Amino acid sequence: xxxxxxxxxxxxxxxxxxxxxxxxxxxxQDSTLAKFVFRSKNQWLDGGHNRSTIEGFYGVGGExxxxxxxxxxxDEPMVLLGFDRGANPVEYLLHALAACVTxxxxxxxxxxxxxxxxxxxxxxxNLDLRGLLGMPGANRNGYEQIKIKMKVxxxxxxxxxxxxxxxxxxxxxxxxxxxxxxxxxIQVEK
Amino acid sequence: xxxxxxxxxxxxxxxxxxxxxxxxxxxxQDSTLAKFVFRSKNQWLDGGHNRSTIEGFYGVGGExxxxxxxxxxxDEPMVLLGFDRGANPVEYLLHALAACVTxxxxxxxxxxxxxxxxxxxxxxxNLDLRGLLGMPGANRNGYEQIKIKMKVxxxxxxxxxxxxxxxxxxxxxxxxxxxxxxxxxIQVEK
Numbered sequence: 184x185x186x187x188x189x190x191x192x193x194x195x196x197x198x199x200x201x202x203x204x205x206x207x208x209x210x211x212q213d214s215t216l217a218k219f220v221f222r223s224k225n226q227w228l229d230g231g232h233n234r235s236t237i238e239g240f241y242g243v244g245g246e247x248x249x250x251x252x253x254x255x256x257x258d259e260p261m262v263l264l265g266f267d268r269g270a271n272p273v274e275y276l277l278h279a280l281a282a283c284v285t286x287x288x289x290x291x292x293x294x295x296x297x298x299x300x301x302x303x304x305x306x307x308x309n310l311d312l313r314g315l316l317g318m319p320g321a322n323r324n325g326y327e328q329i330k331i332k333m334k335v336x337x338x339x340x341x342x343x344x345x346x347x348x349x350x351x352x353x354x355x356x357x358x359x360x361x362x363x364x365x366x367x368x369i370q371v372e373k
Numbered sequence: 374x375x376x377x378x379x380x381x382x383x384x385x386x387x388x389x390x391x392x393x394x395x396x397x398x399x400x401x402q403d404s405t406l407a408k409f410v411f412r413s414k415n416q417w418l419d420g421g422h423n424r425s426t427i428e429g430f431y432g433v434g435g436e437x438x439x440x441x442x443x444x445x446x447x448d449e450p451m452v453l454l455g456f457d458r459g460a461n462p463v464e465y466l467l468h469a470l471a472a473c474v475t476x477x478x479x480x481x482x483x484x485x486x487x488x489x490x491x492x493x494x495x496x497x498x499n500l501d502l503r504g505l506l507g508m509p510g511a512n513r514n515g516y517e518q519i520k521i522k523m524k525v526x527x528x529x530x531x532x533x534x535x536x537x538x539x540x541x542x543x544x545x546x547x548x549x550x551x552x553x554x555x556x557x558x559i560q561v562e563k
Contacts, residue, residue, distance in 0.1 A: 197420030225471035230387030257472035272473035281415035282447035283462035302417035325549035359515035364554030
């Protein structure tokens with residue numbers, strides 16, 4: 184399904200608000216349209232180097248193909264015994280989080296009539312490598328905390344713009360996953 | 374700090390096991406070397422399109438620069454009102470998870486003397502879009518569950534190879550973050 188913006192449609196923040204409203208009305212009539220399944224494949228290459236490919240997904244009641252295949256490489260930096268052939272997994276997680284809060288904020292702002300001109304965020308997460316290494320002493324294996332500083336500019340009061348970010352935070356799927364956790368099942372095929 | 378593999382060093386699965394053992398011994402003497410801070414910056418571009426850049430980080434007792442800057446674009450597919458200029462945030466999260474479990478498994482297998490020849494994984498996560506849209510009816514905003522199917526081949530029994538994956542799962546930072554959740558603080562600058 185292609186997205187084409189027609190002359191009589193309202194577009195704000197690059198989001199087709201008319202199509203968004205239509206989609207919400209359709210989901211309101213048939214909630215199965217809201218069921219999505221996203222997928223990825225990953226192949227180990229060498230050491231800390233591995234590659235994911237992402238293509239189709241399920242949603243809006245059926246399989247959705249893409250014209251593009253997305254390929255992303257992960258590796259570790261030199262001091263973590265990799266060769267810097269890509270960002271590392273915990274850095275990709277920061278990207279997923281920033282991207283999701285941003286997109287969710289922008290879509291809701293579009294629907295709420297708020298024009299956004301700029302959003303920038305800086306993230307950091309701290310961890311103790313002893314967790315990954317299986318050595319005693321770390322509080323946990325993953326990030327102990329993630330801090331995000333966001334700057335937002337647009338055609339609304341600072342309070343309204345901050346509220347737009349908080350709405351993004353509230354509804355963002357990745358923010359929910361990373362702050363609350365989710366069930367992961369790993370099946371090893373023999 | 375560059376990683377150079379010397380002739381007398383043991384390398385397994387592409388991991389310099391001698392350097393790994395040296396690093397663990399150094400951390401054992403001085404646990405501050407295990408403190409890492411990873412960072413990313415994200416800039417909103419348009420609609421569901423935004424871009425992260427990743428460069429330096431803190432670790433091994435100091436700031437670590439990289440020769441490379443990693444740039445990654447997120448967008449939404451057409452049916453989610455984007456223009457497919459990149460994988461979407463929840464897909465990046467699947468990549469981060471697969472990459473981390475894989476790398477952690479490979480590093481520990483290297484340290485434990487297990488030769489890995491191949492790891493492939495297929496991931497899927499299901500979510501109800503009503504959460505993101507702020508509509509009632511969804512159990513949550515993020516993935517309800519993530520399923521991972523992993524294939525592993527190497528020079529060990531199927532039981533030992535499955536154990537290698539379980540060790541990866543047990544020590545992986547992203548597995549910990551995504552299964553248990555972590556504290557996120559968002560500060561909006563005015």
